[in-house]
Amino acid sequence: MPHAERHRLPPDARFDGGDLDCGNGLLLLIRQHIDPLAPGQLLEFTSTEISVEADFPAWCRMTGNELVSVTRRDRQRSFLVCKGPLAARGERAAARPAAVAPRAVTPVHVPTTLPPPARVAPIPPLAVMGIGSWPRPRWMLAAIHEHLEGRLSEADFEATAEDATRLAVQAQLRAGVDVVTDGEQRRDNYASFVGSRLDNCQLIPLTDLLPLVDDPATFEAEMRSLDVPASQVRHPALFGRLGRSRPLAVHELDAVRALTDTPVKIALPGPYLLTRIMWMECISDRAYRSREDLAGDVVRILREEVHVL
Incomplete structure (x- = not known):
């Protein structure tokens, strides 16, 4: 795009x-600032890289956001991008959102003791139970995306999730x-939902991984072949050591127990799967020296959760 x-x-x-x-981290900042905006609103950022x-134009193309203009003064470039197409800018874009504070790394607290695991309710042989997620209503899917993008409060999201559950x-x-x-009603994905519950981790759309792949053209083609828009499939990204200051799934268990005395099952992804999807070169290696170090914290966090469950 020519400079304006x-x-x-x-x-x-x-x-x-x-x-x-x-x-190397810029897309995380862009995502953090653009998600709370309404369609049609504009984000400006500067860069000397x-x-x-x-x-950045490739990212805009993949995510469906429109690059409006680029200016340059010496080494510094300024990019103005519209959330969604610029044609969407109208009355909804009139209200200015609150400024987004830079994301700070949360200090990690590792408990020295854990409670004993709760007793498991007796289950009959050949018990019948669901495997995987239960189909989510359209309004629940919409609530998940609105919540992930910061446009739906935690209280409103939980109220919606309780109805779906x-x-x-x-x-x-x-x-x-x-x-x-x-039915995993609160989760956008079986494994990546963990990223939205952990300290120093955020969920980013698959499209934000474009600069990290070796073959961007092939990656773009694969993203276009998905049965859902790639911008709606989110992937966990680390910006500090992982911590668990709030439960991963205990609230899901409590929600079901409030509805029935029938034995309840809560599924958690395993440490191998979580480590594999959370490790990304140029991002994860800022917080961890190796996959093995990351895996150690993932195991610790899952152990904490299982004990509380």
């Missing part, structure tokens, strides 16, 4: 990206299952 003398539209939010490139001018549990009880689940 100045941006012709005022931004609704802005931040300084410094010398970060797209594959020359590669951003080539990589109630429907899933009632359907299982009508079918006569021996062990019920919450």
Whole structure:
């Protein structure tokens, strides 16, 4: 895109990206600032890294956001991007969102003792139970995406999730299952949902991984072949050591227990799967020296959760 003398539209939010490139943390900052915006609102960021001018338009193309203009003064470039197409800018873009504070690394607390695991309810041989997630209503899927993007409060999300969980549990009880689940109604994905519950981890769309792959063209083609938009499939990204200051799934268990006395099953992804999806070169290696170090913290966190469950 040719450089403009100045941006012709005022931004609704802005931040300084410094010398970060797209594959080394800049996209995490962009995602953090653009997610809370309404469609049609504008984000401006500055960067002194020359590669951003080539990589950022590809990210915009993959995510469906429109690059409005680029300016340059000496080494510093300024990018103005619209959330979604610029044509969506209208009355909804009039309200300016609150400024997004830079994401700080949360200190990690490792408990010295853990409670004993709770007793397991007796389950009959050949018990009937669900495997995997229960179909989510459209309004629950919408709530998940709104919540991940910061446009739906925790309280409103939980109220919506409770309604969806109630429907899933009632359907299982009508079918006569021996062990019920919450249907994973709160989760956007079986494994990556953990990233939204951990300290120093955030979920980013698959499209944000574009600068990290060896063959961007092939990656773009694969993303276009998905049965859901790649911008709606999110992947955990680390920006510090993992911590567990809130439960991963205990709240899911409590929600089901409030609805039935039937034995309840809560599924957790294993440490191998979580470590594999969380390790990304140029991002994870800022917090961990190796995959093995990351795996150690993943095992610790899962052990803490299992004890509380």
